[in-house]
Amino acid sequence: MSSILIVEDFVTDDRKQQTSRRASLIALGDVFVLFILGWFLTREIYSNQKIEDCVLSGRTNCVPIDTPSSYCAPLATIAATASSPADPKPASESNL
Numbered sequence: 001m002s003s004i005l006i007v008e009d010f011v012t013d014d015r016k017q018q019t020s021r022r023a024s025l026i027a028l029g030d031v032f033v034l035f036i037l038g039w040f041l042t043r044e045i046y047s048n049q050k051i052e053d054c055v056l057s058g059r060t061n062c063v064p065i066d067t068p069s070s071y072c073a074p075l076a077t078i079a080a081t082a083s084s085p086a087d088p089k090p091a092s093e094s095n096l
Contacts, residue, residue, distance in 0.1 A: 054062035 051062050
């Protein structure tokens with residue numbers, strides 16, 4: 001009878017350890033997520049503070065404005081530049 005009690009105590013302790021370990025891992029994951037969110041928010045607040053300080057000092061060129069034409073060329077322009085060479089050689093040099 002005493003050996004059964006020892007085995008039951010061992011099984012109960014093992015389940016408690018697994019539950020405790022799982023809770024610790026979940027808490028560690030929560031702390032990690034909160035750390036990442038805090039880091040992201042700190043960076044955003046810092047960048048907004050720099051822009052606000054620039055604007056409040058009276059400057060007008062604090063943030064570059066991206067227009068669609070500055071980063072997206074029309075397809076017709078891309079096709080035209082791809083089919084014709086950028087620096088064509090004169091006919092006299094190509095016959096040499």
